Amino acid sequence: MNHGQQSGEAKHEDDAALTEFLASLMDYTPTIPDDLVEHYLAKSGFQCPDVRLIRLVAVATQKFVADVASDALQHCKARPAPVVKDKKQHKDKRLILTMEDLSKALREYGVNVKHPEYFADSPSTGMDPATRDE
Amino acid sequence: MTNGGGEGGSQRRELQGKRSISRGNDFAYAVIRMAAAQICESVEISSYQESQTREGLRFSSFQETALETLTDVVIQYIQNIGKTANFYANMAGRVEGNALDIVQALEDLGSGLGFDGAHDVDHCLADSGVVKDIIRYTGEAEEIPFVYSLPRFPFNRGKRPAPSFSEIGAEPPDEHIPIWLPAFPETKMSNGSEETNVDKIEGDVQSRENGPSLSSMQQSVDVDRLKVQKSMDQKDVQKPTEEPEPEGNPFLAAPLWVGEKNVSRVFPPSELTKEEIRTNHVPEKYMSKSHHIPALEAYALSDKINDKNRLAETEDGQKRDGGRTERALLRFKIGTRKASVCWTLNQCLEEKGWFQEDGYKREKKVEREEKRESIDADVK
Secondary structure, X not given: XXXXXXXXXXXXXXXXXXXXXXXXXXXXXOOOOHHHHHHHHHHOOOOOOOHHHHHXXXXXXXXXXXHHHHHHHHHHXXXXXXXXXXXXXXXXXXXXXXXXXXXXXXXXXXXXXXXXXXXXXXXXXXXXXXXXXX | OEEOOXXXXXXXXXXXXXXXXXXXXXXXXXXXXXXXXXXXXXXEEEEEOOOOOEEXXXXXXXXXXXHHHHHHHHHHHHHHHHHHHHHHHHHOOOOOOOHHHHHHHHHHHHOOOOOOOOOOOOOOHHHOHHHHHHHHHHHHOOOOOOOOOOOOOOOOOOXXXXXXXXXXXXXXXOOOOOOOOEOOOOOHHHHHHHHHHHHHHHHHHHHOOXXXXXXXXXXXXXXXXXXXXXXXXXXXXXXXXXXXXXXXOHHHOOOOOOOOOOOOOOOOOOOOOHHHOOOOOOOHHHHHOOOHHHHHHHHHHHXXXXXXXXXXXXXXXXXXXXXXXXXOOOOOOOOOOOHHHXXXXXXXXXXXXXXXXXXXXXXXXXOOOOOHHHHHHHHO
């Protein structure tokens, strides 16, 4: 009996973290609106009347985007800075979220985003005129 | 945040075309895009400069295509969580999802990158490393509510089910129609005023953002619509017995029933001069056989467009004063290509000479307007 009670208590403790978190979620407003998350979840077949679960998904998504963005930021910062004059050495470098950084960051998460570098009008565009077949 | 440069115009057009296939819902897409931009803006890495001051580096701008790609990824991520969670729920024999289903889905999605305790297959789900990561995130990150206040989404409009016969209180017109089926839609006349009522109701609904839930709004709209329909039904039922209201729009008044109003009889004119005859119309035929006129008039109704055109031309020149009737005589000038159809029908019905030897030739000639006189000869 005691053992059963103890294991029951242990289980209860494990659940407690999750239940407490779900309760605290009602105070935290995720960036992605609840209705939108619910819409996309319903689109893929997941139905749930509980708002806390929707918020859980929204927070998880927010965390995912934040992780991706921080990785992209790391890549962007790690790129060698362009040559600047001595006077402007301490100027803040403006960081732009580019496709290159994003694709590198998403690569780790299993999302392959291959972005073509440029688009050409025809296969022979940009080639040396001497070698071009006409 | 401002849009960064670096993308060509053609590139953007190309990607927009591609994205229109995957992007179904523009409004939801735009909202997710803004939310993703907000989250990106809030991400910060601290760096130490030589002067030992901590700087928080943030994104100051983004490439348009990069943000759109990120939006697509976010949408796919949410849908993936939903699909996997639904899968786990169905595996457990449930229709509705559970918190543990979502935790399992998150574990599935996070297994590529790894999380604490991924190796432990038997661990309790509530104690999962994914949950702990999320708890840690919410503790550390600043709370960013969405920029705009959204109305309740998706906004359900016009999906009210049609009320059944029993709800209206009307009897179905025929025996074979059960009473629980939706009622027949109203005629055009009653629909005009009904729609204005419904539009007013919808206008009220839209103005409140944080109003009552959708179900109660729909109920109130349903009740109003039912009331309107009931009033329309009663009006419809009463129409044959009562006179139409003298007030109101005369163009929306109900059509007159047969015998309701005394209308003077139209007498056929005694003379139809040849001047009025067009090349493809033979009125003498009708003088000899008066019973043709109703038949022709019946077909004339189908040629209304042509008739109206000719009526406008001929009516002014042919009004006869005094004489037989007070009303101006209207002449129907029928005789277009369409009339060839009614001609063939007429011939089939009235003329037994159709199946004579000559009738076979005439069958072809009827199709053309110029050979009308030959038919006339046959009749005479």
